[in-house]
Amino acid sequence: MRWENLTAEARHDRPADAALFGADAVTTRTFDTPEFAGVTFHEIRARSVLNRVPGASRMPFEWTVNPYRGCTHACVYCFARKTHSYLDLDTGVGFDTQIVVKVNAPEVLRRQLGSSQWHGDHVAMGTNVDCYQRAEGRYRLMPGILAALRDYANPFSILTKGTLILRDLELLRQAAEVTEIGVSVSVGFTDPGLWRTVEPGTPAPERRLDVVRTLTEHGIGVGVLMAPVIPFLSDEPAQLRATVRAIAAAGATSVTPLALHLRPGAREWFMAWLGRHHPHLVRRYERLYADGSYAPKWYQRRITRQVHELAGEYGIGPARGGMPRRIRPPGQEEEPAPAGATQLTLI
Numbered sequence: 373m374r375w376e377n378l379t380a381e382a383r384h385d386r387p388a389d390a391a392l393f394g395a396d397a398v399t400t401r402t403f404d405t406p407e408f409a410g411v412t413f414h415e416i417r418a419r420s421v422l423n424r425v426p427g428a429s430r431m432p433f434e435w436t437v438n439p440y441r442g443c444t445h446a447c448v449y450c451f452a453r454k455t456h457s458y459l460d461l462d463t464g465v466g467f468d469t470q471i472v473v474k475v476n477a478p479e480v481l482r483r484q485l486g487s488s489q490w491h492g493d494h495v496a497m498g499t500n501v502d503c504y505q506r507a508e509g510r511y512r513l514m515p516g517i518l519a520a521l522r523d524y525a526n527p528f529s530i531l532t533k534g535t536l537i538l539r540d541l542e543l544l545r546q547a548a549e550v551t552e553i554g555v556s557v558s559v560g561f562t563d564p565g566l567w568r569t570v571e572p573g574t575p576a577p578e579r580r581l582d583v584v585r586t587l588t589e590h591g592i593g594v595g596v597l598m599a600p601v602i603p604f605l606s607d608e609p610a611q612l613r614a615t616v617r618a619i620a621a622a623g624a625t626s627v628t629p630l631a632l633h634l635r636p637g638a639r640e641w642f643m644a645w646l647g648r649h650h651p652h653l654v655r656r657y658e659r660l661y662a663d664g665s666y667a668p669k670w671y672q673r674r675i676t677r678q679v680h681e682l683a684g685e686y687g688i689g690p691a692r693g694g695m696p697r698r699i700r701p702p703g704q705e706e707e708p709a710p711a712g713a714t715q716l717t718l719i
Contacts, residue, residue, distance in 0.1 A: 407506055411444060411469050418474040421481050422495070433496040433529070437481060439513040441472035443501035445533060446573040448645040449600055452500045454637030463637040464644075468573065471507050478516025485524040494552075495521065495528040504534025506573070514540055522547040529554030531597060533574045535583050541590060548592075556595045557584050557624075561606035562615050569649055570602070581622040588623035596622075599630035601675050603660055603667065604653050612678055620686035627688055629679035631667040639665065 399415040402408070423436045442456060446468040453463040461470050474480075484490055497503045503514055518540055521528050528547070530537065537544075537555070547553050561567070562577045574580075584594045596619045601607050606615075619627050634642055639661070647654050660667060 411471060413507065414470065414472045415475045416472060417476045418480055420484065421474060421477045422484050433494050435493050436496045436499050437517060438500045439474050439477040439503055439517065440501050440505060440507060442467050442470050444468060444471065444506045444573045445502055445571060447571045449570065449632055449634065449638055449642045451633060451635045451638050453641060454635060455500065457637060464641045473507060473511055475511065477513050478520060481517055482520040485520055485526055492526050495526060497528060498531035502532055502534055503530065504532045504536040508536055515543060518543040518547060522550060525550040527552040529556065531556045531558060533558045533580055535575045535579050538583060538586055544592060555587060555592060556597050558597045558599055559615065559619060560598055560600050560602065561611060562618050563606060563611065566605055581618055584622040584624050593625040595626040595628065596624040597630060598627050598679060600632035601629055602632050603671065604656060605650070607675060609678065613682055616679060616682040616686055620688050624688055627679060627683045629675050631672045631675050633666045634661055635665045
């Protein structure tokens, strides 16, 4: 495995090709428990955990923290699969079962946040792989990460499919007292049959909506990223309506749709899955994604329009680009959002 290929952005005090950790810092473990059957963990001691997002990225944030690489959620469409190839690891089963764990992430982040070089920029989490995947139950990295962000009053956001975020409710509340935070839950559809095959390692959509409901009951505004909307499998008007209705019933503050995109690494794995489960759709997908990783603009616009219309009908609106959702102290009313155009965002 090419551990040395995990490099940080160039900085004045370190060359661009300096490794984030050395091969001698890797410990490989397996655990004899049913929940981790067949999963291998590569524990590493990272030298940096703040990652700069490439300038060409569509993401509305500049910095991320990813305590894990690889994800036991095993979503067949996950765009992050390609990142496993940087380690000479398989982007299919390997991505689902070979998990890199930055065991010292909390203390490294605390050191970096305290550096005079750091200017308190927004930090996004859960944008590559889920920081609340099953491994987090064992390694417990997020409490230390959240505590560091809280102690430095650094704004941040979290996107997750995991229910484990509820464990850290009090830390989220504390952080919100001193900085702006955002919480988003990913629920692309509510069809249980589709969920079991396309997102086999995730909590059920109903459980994720329970997370929205619970956080909302504790005064935390939660947006829902309705992603991915999967062409020909979850995009029928009745399906979109059922999903938006469930999201609204859970108390989400916003819903933002995102059509499936198939980047290299994910595309091959998803198409293999499609051929096994829905072979009659393979040619339709080849035509729909003939021009690249993203669905055509006309398709994206159609989904966005339909979801926004349904959201308006059920009393929720789309997220505003770059606007975090802050926890409000009990009894404090949220200020009304200004009118204006909306923008699709990841968080």
